[in-house]
Amino acid sequence: MPASNFHVEFSGVGVRIGMATILRDVELTVAPGESLGLFGANGAGKTTLLRVVATLLKPSGGSARVLGVNLDSPDRFDVRPRLGLIGHSPALYPELSLLANLEFAARVSGVSLAAAAEALRAVGMEQAADRPAGEASFGMQRRVEFAREIMLQPDLLLLDEPHSALDPSAIELVEHIVAGVLQRSGAVVLVSHDVDRVAPMVTRTAELRGGTIQ
Amino acid sequence: MNSGFWRQAMAVARRDLERERHAGEVVWVTIPFGAIALLLVPLAVGINQDVLSRIGTGMLFVVVMLFGVLTSIRRTNIETPPQRDAIALLGIDPVAEFAGKTAASAVVLLVFEVVMAAVAVALYGIDISGWWWMIIVLPLTAIGLAELGTISGAIAASVQAGPALVPLLVTPLAIPLLLGATQTVENIDPDGGNLSWLVLMAIVVLVLAIVGVLTARPLQETR
Numbered sequence: 001m002p003a004s005n006f007h008v009e010f011s012g013v014g015v016r017i018g019m020a021t022i023l024r025d026v027e028l029t030v031a032p033g034e035s036l037g038l039f040g041a042n043g044a045g046k047t048t049l050l051r052v053v054a055t056l057l058k059p060s061g062g063s064a065r066v067l068g069v070n071l072d073s074p075d076r077f078d079v080r081p082r083l084g085l086i087g088h089s090p091a092l093y094p095e096l097s098l099l100a101n102l103e104f105a106a107r108v109s110g111v112s113l114a115a116a117a118e119a120l121r122a123v124g125m126e127q128a129a130d131r132p133a134g135e136a137s138f139g140m141q142r143r144v145e146f147a148r149e150i151m152l153q154p155d156l157l158l159l160d161e162p163h164s165a166l167d168p169s170a171i172e173l174v175e176h177i178v179a180g181v182l183q184r185s186g187a188v189v190l191v192s193h194d195v196d197r198v199a200p201m202v203t204r205t206a207e208l209r210g211g212t213i214q
Numbered sequence: 215m216n217s218g219f220w221r222q223a224m225a226v227a228r229r230d231l232e233r234e235r236h237a238g239e240v241v242w243v244t245i246p247f248g249a250i251a252l253l254l255v256p257l258a259v260g261i262n263q264d265v266l267s268r269i270g271t272g273m274l275f276v277v278v279m280l281f282g283v284l285t286s287i288r289r290t291n292i293e294t295p296p297q298r299d300a301i302a303l304l305g306i307d308p309v310a311e312f313a314g315k316t317a318a319s320a321v322v323l324l325v326f327e328v329v330m331a332a333v334a335v336a337l338y339g340i341d342i343s344g345w346w347w348m349i350i351v352l353p354l355t356a357i358g359l360a361e362l363g364t365i366s367g368a369i370a371a372s373v374q375a376g377p378a379l380v381p382l383l384v385t386p387l388a389i390p391l392l393l394g395a396t397q398t399v400e401n402i403d404p405d406g407g408n409l410s411w412l413v414l415m416a417i418v419v420l421v422l423a424i425v426g427v428l429t430a431r432p433l434q435e436t437r
Contacts, residue, residue, distance in 0.1 A: 056299055081305030091300035093229065095236035107225035108304045110218065132236065 226314025
């Protein structure tokens with residue numbers, strides 16, 4: 001198969017979980033430097049599609065390539081460090097401090113601990129560095145997840161309802177992070193049910209309805 | 215195995231030990247309950263020193279096994295699906311994750327075992343003349359139980375059965391470890407006659423390590 005010019009290239013992708021068809025015949029491309037806003041009602045399959053793009057869920061059918069790698073091949077594991085995902089719920093460890101959470105990601109990824117502290121400063125959380133994540137508000141935890149993406153600099157950033165529970169300054173932060181990824185010729189897929197809030201951050205939109213892109 | 219593997223394994227072990235240090239579940243909950251369990255037996259069978267010294271070693275390892283299962287259940291509970299996704303996307307080697315989790319669990323279990331052994335000696339009046347075997351037996355038991363707990367936790371997460379499945383998986387598979395540990399310490403033989411029990415334990419630990427390595431990737435992918 002020739003090398004792909006797209007960061008995401010899906011053709012006829014379907015996902016079945018048990019007896020339920022969640023996605024069917026999804027045709028989707030996202031080019032470098034592009035920010036795609038994916039909209040749809042609850043249950044339309046937005047989060048499932050995002051998980052497929054994140055290589056966390058294998059498609060049941062069709063052809064899917066992410067960052068040039070076919071998702072059927074074992075190489076998909078190698079692509080993961082180049083992906084960033086901020087999902088519905090924070091993925092922090094509640095017992096660890098906000099900084100320790102970032103430092104864990106830094107150690108695993110081979111990034112310096114100084115970069116973790118710098119990323120925490122970039123999201124305005126340096127004063128709360130030692131606070132256990134379990135005692136931080138949802139919005140603070142979200143900011144730390146944004147800091148993780150600033151630190152790891154993914155080529156493909158996936159955001160699931162990024163505006164939830166964020167104050168206006170944090171929303172500006174999301175816009176800044178998205179702009180940073182695009183400047184590096186990365187790409188962003190942003191899932192939301194709120195078209196108006198996401199519109200300033202996307203270069204293109206698509207609607208998911210009944211498990212397929214309209 | 216490259217430096218990235220060891221870096222990731224150490225990061226996972228450090229994370230789990232840090233979490234345990236902050237939560238303090240083993241120190242403040244499991245160890246006191248284990249000590250109480252050891253205390254209940256003399257109350258139940260009566261304070262007959264002969265009986266107690268005879269059953270002491272067996273009781274110690276029964277308590278270690280049962281509370282080892284509890285620790286495994288706890289460790290299964292502490293990882294949420296978003297945390298698992300985040301781990302996968304950090305590109306962590308599943309075998310490094312297995313090694314790191316097992317190492318952290320083994321350290322926690324070893325601390326538990328050492329405290330329980332001291333309590334058992336104090337309560338049961340066990341003859342400690344041959345207890346130098348413990349230097350080998352306790353780490354082997356801790357590593358074996360930690361491997362079992364890590365594998366069982368991953369299986370439970372994979373089939374989305376929750377923590378209820380973990381004791382069902384761990385308890386029967388821990389029997390060779392329990393037998394090996396008890397028999398090694400109880401049948402102390404200066405000529406090395408109890409070496410066969412140690413070999414059994416070592417084989418169990420090795421087999422579990424192989425199973426853990428071989429199943430790490432498939433279990434990470436299906437959880």
